[in-house]
Amino acid sequence: MGIAERKEREKADMRRKIVDAAIQMFVEEGYDKMSIRKIADKIEYSPATIYLYYKDKDELLYDVQSEGFDALAEHFRKAVTEKDPYRRLKQMAWAYVNFYRENPQLYDLMFIINDPMNAEEDEEDWKNGDNAYDALQQLMQECIDNKLVRFKNAVVASISVWGFLHGLISLDLRCRIKVCKLSGSDLEEGMEDAINEYLRIIKA
Amino acid sequence: MGIAERKEREKADMRRKIVDAAIQMFVEEGYDKMSIRKIADKIEYSPATIYLYYKDKDELLYDVQSEGFDALAEHFRKAVTEKDPYRRLKQMAWAYVNFYRENPQLYDLMFIINDPMNAEEDEEDWKNGDNAYDALQQLMQECIDNKLVRFKNAVVASISVWGFLHGLISLDLRCRIKVCKLSGSDLEEGMEDAINEYLRIIKA
DNA sequence: TTGGACACTAAACACTGTTTAGTATATTTG
DNA sequence: CAAATATACTAAACAGTGTTTAGTGTCCAA
Structure with missing residues (x-):
């Protein structure tokens, strides 16, 4: 029936x-x-x-967070097109930052806000970020294999790149960085300079 | 009287x-x-x-945050002792991470939680982080002047280093990183590897 | 047609930050 | 010294939050 x-x-x-x-x-x-x-x-x-x-608000926020990660995956799919691993990495980094700029509230929920993480009682069971992270780690492995970056370990490389980008973004989102005041340029410029120089520095 | x-x-x-x-x-x-x-x-x-x-809760949290930054300054004063700029940078980076490990709740309030930032109506007026940031920027300038790092601009260099460390820390604090699962090592080890490799890579 | 499962809600509970109105004490003034 | 005023404090209320309970009415199966 x-x-x-x-x-x-x-x-x-x-x-x-x-x-x-x-x-x-x-x-x-x-x-x-x-x-x-x-x-x-x-x-x-x-x-x-x-x-x-x-069950509770956290469980609902977990679902909203999942939608955020779907949107990020779609954003990557559209924006990351290059074949060359290092160029691909640059595209991916900028796609990540642009996703934040277009969806600051969603970024907050996905990477900063605590609540949705309480929905899964076992800490190890959080799957939402896995796709994006796996893609990055695989890409870093490619970069290492082709000697395009100065990293030697793909795990270290991927959490370094991710950590760096997330660090700048979350300092910006939480108003702890005031590059405008410090460098004379506006906030976005300062962040962009840092990202460009970082990408240059990790290049082999 | x-x-x-x-x-x-x-x-x-x-x-x-x-x-x-x-x-x-x-x-x-x-x-x-x-x-x-x-x-x-x-x-x-x-x-x-x-x-x-x-006046309100935010203003009280602002004062608590200030105490946090005083504690960080004291922590730096004790832990950062080397003369050589690059060694000093390494000390400072680890002191920052250790401060987080010893005071995760304070770190949260200082760099992630929104509320205390609402106390100052003018966004540009947040002074709490200035001392620590200025010390880092000055140190990066020294490193650049002595050609000890691959950076060329001290502002970019300091927000890169800070952004990187804060990125790892806040992903850890908010349980978005699971290096343990990914690399077989435990979480702290994974973070330490990333920091060591980062410091190695930015070295001239 | 009757009995039970199901979808839904009004109201209550236990919290939160904040404001208002009023009391009791301390200080200044006549 | 007594009266007037300023100060320090609080009980109670307001408006909001997430969540639970008890109860109502509807739909479906026997």
């Missing part, structure tokens, strides 16, 4: 409805101004209803 | 009392489990009293 299937479909539709409202609220207004009650308002259900589809 | 002075002293004492309770709560339990009401409880005053000494 198709009733069970329909019910399942309706359940999935409702989760979609909730997560869509959450994403929209998140992207437009950010983490601080998003709440379960406002989402309930937006989809015209009571707050309690959300708890029939999500 | 000494009454005005005594009142001023009492006002300062009360602020100390509040900020001390806040720091203790913060260091022991972290941002999430700290609240104005609990601080009031701890110092045996009503919550409203805190608002006679601090």
Whole structure:
């Protein structure tokens, strides 16, 4: 009988409805101004209803985070096109930074905000970032194999590159860097200079 | 007359009392489990009293953050002793990482948590990080002048080094890095390898 | 048609930061 | 010294949060 299937479909539709409202609220207004009650308002259900589809707020945020990583994968797929590994690395680095610039709120949720990480009780079970990280590590291995970078270990190389980019981005997002004041150039320029010089320096 | 002075002293004492309770709560339990009401409880005053000494929670967190930066400065003073600029840089990098390991909650407030940054309405007026940053930039200039590193611009160099270290630290603090799983070594080892290789690579 | 599963919600609970109105004490003034 | 004023403090309320409970009405299966 198709009733069970329909019910399942309706359940999935409702989760979609909730997560869509959450994403929209998140992207437009950010983490601080998003709440379960406002989402309930937006989809015209009571707050309690959300708890029939999500165990708690963290679980909902985990789903929003997953959508963020899907968007990042798509962004990479479009922007990273070069064959040469080092050129590919440069493309990937800039694609990462551009993703942040276009989706700062999502970036925040994906890499900085704590809440979605509480959804998976086992810390080792966080899978959302794996695709992007694996792609980077594989690329760094290619760069090393072709002696295009000064790194020797692909794991170290990938967390170095990622750490560097994430460091600049999160200092920017949290207003801890004021390159504008320090160098006379504007903030974005200062960050771009640092990224360009970093890419030059790691080059073999 | 000494009454005005005594009142001023009492006002300062009360602020100390509040900020001390806040720091203790913060260091022991972290941002999430700290609240104005609990601080009031701890110092045996009503919550409203805190608002006679601090405009809002952000302003109090700003003071706690300042104490964090004082602690970092003291940590640097003790740990950074070498004369040679490049060796000094290595010491400074490890001192920074060790400060994070010994004070993860404070690090969080100093470099990641948003709230204290709302206390200063003008974004350009945040002075807390200046001392530490200036010391790093000056050190990078020395390294560049003595041709000890591959950087050419001290501003770019300092935000690169800082960005890199902060990137690794904040990915670790927010559980976005799982080097243990990826490399077989434990988490701390993976981070240490990346830092060592980074320091090696930027060396001229 | 009856019985039970299901979808949903109003209201409550336990928190949060913050403000208001009022009290009791300390200080200044007449 | 007494009256007036300024100060220090707080109880209670307000507006918001995430989450749970108890109950209602609808839909489906027997």
